[in-house]
Amino acid sequence: MSAVLEIQGLQKTYRSRKGVRKALDGFDMVVEAGQVHGFLGPNGSGKTTTLRTLLGLIKPNGGRMAIFGREVPEALPEVAGSVGAIVESPQFFGNFTAHDTLSLLADAGGVDQGRVFEVLELVGLRDRSKDRVKTYSLGMKQRLAVASALLKNPKLLILDEPANGLDPGGIREMRTLMRTLAESGMTVVLSSHILGEIQLICDSVTIISAGRRVAAGGVADVLAQHQTSSVRVRVESLADLTASAGALREIGAQVVVEADHLMVSGVAQASAITRTLASRGVFVSELAPIAVDLESVFLELTGTAPVDGAHRQVDQSAMAPAVPNGGWGL
Numbered sequence: 001m002s003a004v005l006e007i008q009g010l011q012k013t014y015r016s017r018k019g020v021r022k023a024l025d026g027f028d029m030v031v032e033a034g035q036v037h038g039f040l041g042p043n044g045s046g047k048t049t050t051l052r053t054l055l056g057l058i059k060p061n062g063g064r065m066a067i068f069g070r071e072v073p074e075a076l077p078e079v080a081g082s083v084g085a086i087v088e089s090p091q092f093f094g095n096f097t098a099h100d101t102l103s104l105l106a107d108a109g110g111v112d113q114g115r116v117f118e119v120l121e122l123v124g125l126r127d128r129s130k131d132r133v134k135t136y137s138l139g140m141k142q143r144l145a146v147a148s149a150l151l152k153n154p155k156l157l158i159l160d161e162p163a164n165g166l167d168p169g170g171i172r173e174m175r176t177l178m179r180t181l182a183e184s185g186m187t188v189v190l191s192s193h194i195l196g197e198i199q200l201i202c203d204s205v206t207i208i209s210a211g212r213r214v215a216a217g218g219v220a221d222v223l224a225q226h227q228t229s230s231v232r233v234r235v236e237s238l239a240d241l242t243a244s245a246g247a248l249r250e251i252g253a254q255v256v257v258e259a260d261h262l263m264v265s266g267v268a269q270a271s272a273i274t275r276t277l278a279s280r281g282v283f284v285s286e287l288a289p290i291a292v293d294l295e296s297v298f299l300e301l302t303g304t305a306p307v308d309g310a311h312r313q314v315d316q317s318a319m320a321p322a323v324p325n326g327g328w329g330l
């Protein structure tokens with residue numbers, strides 16, 4: 001197996017007093033080496049369950065998983081040293097500096113103290129490393145969390161919603177960090193609902209819905225597979241809009257009438273639109289193909305608009321354990 005990460009037919013059913021809930025229903029996922037891979041899905045679709053199962057924090061009911069070609073959970077003790085992960089809100093002592101925090105974690109994990117400076121540099125916190133964590137912005141705390149997962153220089157980094165709750169500046173910093181890590185040869189898997197962001201930073205994606213994979217592959221390929229031949233049509237006079245829609249429907253087009261334009265699909269060639277409308281004395285003032293984006297593919301496949309999550313981000317509380325309990329494997 002050449003993939004860094006491979007999941008086949010993963011099953012997970014939660015049983016509680018409230019009943020039985022199938023969180024994963026034969027889920028598949030493959031991540032190749034050196035990629036930034038986006039793991040997308042609506043709330044409750046099974047992303048966290050997948051990541052927690054992969055890291056041995058939850059027992060699956062079926063299926064198989066492999067990291068670096070080694071079957072997990074059996075081989076977790078051997079591969080753990082090469083995997084860094086943040087799957088839950090890591091919390092830090094607000095009164096500790098970033099340097100103190102990482103230094104403590106390095107000691108606990110048997111990591112050389114020299115690595116602390118390297119990761120501070122990598123995540124762009126070197127200049128603020130002597131400041132207390134409670135003075136940090138949320139974005140800086142997120143980067144400190146990533147730094148803690150980087151201490152052991154993992155080959156695979158798994159992050160659950162790393163950009164959640166960040167402002168545009170924080171998101172941009174996180175994006176730069178992910179790309180820097182990928183360029184250094186690390187494979188990065190990140191779950192997110194910020195689809196514009198995923199489209200910008202990921203090489204490949206897996207989309208999950210109701211515990212099943214609904215799309216996977218390179219970002220460009222996934223977009224191409226879902227490229228619709230929709231075109232936006234504007235006509236010279238708004239008064240002609242409704243009649244134009246009728247004329248286009250007569251030639252078999254699907255037409256949505258918007259306030260000042262038509263969205264037209266199901267027409268093999270755009271010239272059919274101009275010809276049809278010209279024959280009715282209507283002149284087209286704009287004919288623009290609509291580029292599909294990840295958000296519309298997500299919507300189409302999952303039937304859900306992405307919503308802003310309010311969790312799985314670094315807790316801002318100052319009264320918290322120094323060890324990031326969401327971190328794994330150090």
Ligand SMILES: Nc1ncnc2c1ncn2[C@@H]1O[C@H](COP(=O)(O)OP(=O)(O)OP(=O)(O)O)[C@@H](O)[C@H]1O
Nearest residue numbers: 014016021023041042043044045046047048049050
């Ligand atoms: N401990 C649990 N007990 C029972 N049901 C659970 C448990 N954890 C998760 N679930 C259910 O399993 C399904 C998948 O949840 P999961 O947290 O994996 O989704 P998610 O994609 O990570 O969602 P979100 O983006 O909201 O975090 C949901 O229906 C959720 O309610």
